[in-house]
Amino acid sequence: MIILKNVTKVYKNGTEALKKINMAIPKGEFAFIIGPSGSGKSTLVKLIMREEIATYGEIYVNGFDMQGIDRYQIPTFRRSIGVVFQDFKLLPNKTAYDNVEFALQITGTHKRDISKMVPQLLDVVGLKHKDKAYPDELSGGEQQRVALARAIANNPDLLICDEPTGNLDPKTSIGIIELLGRINKMGTTIIVATHDSNIVNFMQKRVIVLKDGRIINDKMRGQYI
Amino acid sequence: MSFTNFFRIIRESFTNLSRNRVLTITSIFTVFLTLVLIGVFGLFLLNLSYNASSLDELLEVKIFIVTEADIDTINAFNERLVLDSRIATIEYVSKEEAFESTKELFDEDLLDLGLGADFLPASFVVTLNNYDDVDYFVAEVREMPEVYKVVYHKDSFNFTSNYSKWIRMISGVLGAILAFLAVLLISNTIRLTVYSRNDEVVIMKFIGATESRIKIPFVIEGGLIGCIGAIISFIVTGLVYSKLYSAFASTSGEEMFLTGLRMAPLKETLLMIFFGYMVLGVLLGVLGSLMAIRRHLKV
Ligand SMILES: Nc1ncnc2c1ncn2[C@@H]1O[C@H](COP(=O)(O)OP(=O)(O)OP(=O)(O)O)[C@@H](O)[C@H]1O
Ligand SMILES: [Mg+2]
Numbered sequence: 001m002i003i004l005k006n007v008t009k010v011y012k013n014g015t016e017a018l019k020k021i022n023m024a025i026p027k028g029e030f031a032f033i034i035g036p037s038g039s040g041k042s043t044l045v046k047l048i049m050r051e052e053i054a055t056y057g058e059i060y061v062n063g064f065d066m067q068g069i070d071r072y073q074i075p076t077f078r079r080s081i082g083v084v085f086q087d088f089k090l091l092p093n094k095t096a097y098d099n100v101e102f103a104l105q106i107t108g109t110h111k112r113d114i115s116k117m118v119p120q121l122l123d124v125v126g127l128k129h130k131d132k133a134y135p136d137e138l139s140g141g142e143q144q145r146v147a148l149a150r151a152i153a154n155n156p157d158l159l160i161c162d163e164p165t166g167n168l169d170p171k172t173s174i175g176i177i178e179l180l181g182r183i184n185k186m187g188t189t190i191i192v193a194t195h196d197s198n199i200v201n202f203m204q205k206r207v208i209v210l211k212d213g214r215i216i217n218d219k220m221r222g223q224y225i
Numbered sequence: 226m227s228f229t230n231f232f233r234i235i236r237e238s239f240t241n242l243s244r245n246r247v248l249t250i251t252s253i254f255t256v257f258l259t260l261v262l263i264g265v266f267g268l269f270l271l272n273l274s275y276n277a278s279s280l281d282e283l284l285e286v287k288i289f290i291v292t293e294a295d296i297d298t299i300n301a302f303n304e305r306l307v308l309d310s311r312i313a314t315i316e317y318v319s320k321e322e323a324f325e326s327t328k329e330l331f332d333e334d335l336l337d338l339g340l341g342a343d344f345l346p347a348s349f350v351v352t353l354n355n356y357d358d359v360d361y362f363v364a365e366v367r368e369m370p371e372v373y374k375v376v377y378h379k380d381s382f383n384f385t386s387n388y389s390k391w392i393r394m395i396s397g398v399l400g401a402i403l404a405f406l407a408v409l410l411i412s413n414t415i416r417l418t419v420y421s422r423n424d425e426v427v428i429m430k431f432i433g434a435t436e437s438r439i440k441i442p443f444v445i446e447g448g449l450i451g452c453i454g455a456i457i458s459f460i461v462t463g464l465v466y467s468k469l470y471s472a473f474a475s476t477s478g479e480e481m482f483l484t485g486l487r488m489a490p491l492k493e494t495l496l497m498i499f500f501g502y503m504v505l506g507v508l509l510g511v512l513g514s515l516m517a518i519r520r521h522l523k524v
Contacts (some may be wrong), residue, residue: 049431071436079433089424105230106434154433 007057035210082151197224256454411513451510
């Protein structure tokens with residue numbers, strides 16, 4: 001599903017964010033990427049969703065070669081992944097329903113299917129009753145749930161989350177991570193970059209530890225260190 | 226892209242433009258200035274060429290005789306023209322004929338307005354054999370006491386050849402500068418909407434929107450700016466031109482009759498302005514947004 005071979009990322013200003021990373025994440029896995037601030041978690045995640053391109057090495061995600069992929073293939077690749085950010089990135093002038101609908105419209109889903117799918121998706125994240133609410137009428141946790149519903153709308157094989165609980169209190173964070181656990185049980189591979197020890201310890205899943213751009217630890221049922 | 230999708234994008238474009246109101250209005254205004262400048266000079270040249278049409282017409286000289294002149298004076302003048310070897314044809318238009326032909330141009334009865342046949346001068350319409358003689362001939366005739374006025378196409382022709390080169394050049398340079406400014410301003414406006422919609426762009430990107438689906442709304446926004454600018458320009462230019470046109474048509478017959486100038490037909494000209502403006506305006510807008518997208522939209 002995800003394979004990184006000897007991946008190095010040097011930013012334009014010379015910062016070496018990742019150094020010779022080797023890593024494989026099989027289909028259906030739930031993996032945390034942790035490490036101190038500046039260790040390269042976000043960089044790694046950005047390489048996997050091809051927001052950034054590796055300086056050296058090879059990266060394969062969902063069968064796409066991240067180094068050699070054609071420009072016109074990128075939208076197809078992006079439809080096979082879902083992305084969740086720390087700041088939710090909901091459109092403020094759209095309701096919860098419309099925000100989820102937006103993802104389906106963009107990918108050209110048929111109108112009839114959209115009106116069936118959006119309520120189902122909101123149901124999965126437990127927000128069926130808040131479909132008409134605007135983002136500023138929702139709590140942080142609820143906003144992140146809408147973002148999650150949007151991320152899984154096109155039924156991606158892989159869900160990538162960068163600090164999904166960064167703006168949430170511990171209790172709400174556990175709710176979100178439980179939801180991610182449920183989505184994972186339905187077959188979606190999940191990667192969560194975080195420095196939230198709370199959720200890592202709660203899940204007891206694979207933990208990959210980065211430090212100064214290197215993997216220093218990789219345990220199957222890991223704890224936060 | 227489906228039909229409903231298209232309309233959604235148009236609606237979104239309007240909303241986004243209204244968010245950056247000042248820049249949008251400035252851009253529209255620049256498009257307006259550019260188009261009106263190009264339009265005014267274009268119309269000027271169009272009317273010029275419309276008036277100085279054929280070479281045959283350039284050989285024609287209209288000599289108006291002072292209204293006080295009696296039959297004897299006119300006959301004597303006619304004699305002199307007949308004897309002039311430079312002249313090919315002579316046509317005499319009496320006061321009465323001039324009055325009749327003018328009357329046909331108007332709905333109102335000129336007599337009702339208190340205008341008698343006397344107010345229009347009699348005239349000779351003379352065609353010369355040789356184009357080179359026109360200047361000398363006209364200069365000669367102008368000196369004669371019984372001649373009230375001489376009208377010939379060399380006037381407008383001279384004007385065309387002497388000044389139109391300059392007019393073309395100046396309007397070309399000014400037009401190019403303004404067009405460049407318009408594109409730059411539109412590009413700035415679109416750049417701001419790109420920035421203000423950065424979140425949306427990021428979301429669309431990660432949802433898997435195609436590059437064109439992300440870019441087209443911005444191109445449409447630029448096109449919309451150009452389109453609105455074109456419509457405003459058309460309204461202003463069209464109003465002024467049709468005012469001028471009707472003023473020209475209803476000036477006291479004397480004036481139109483004496484200058485012999487006509488204006489390019491209203492309907493066709495308006496249509497031409499409209500399409501010209503639309504094409505140019507939209508082109509400026511699309512160019513501006515393409516410039517902004519190329520530099521500021523990382524997909
Ligand atoms: N666009 C960029 N240009 C230059 N350097 C960058 C860029 N993004 C990140 N870096 C640098 O790369 C290194 C790794 O950054 P990264 O954001 O991947 O860390 P992180 O583990 O996500 O940190 P945090 O926990 O604070 O989010 C840091 O030294 C950072 O300053
Ligand atoms: Mg980070």
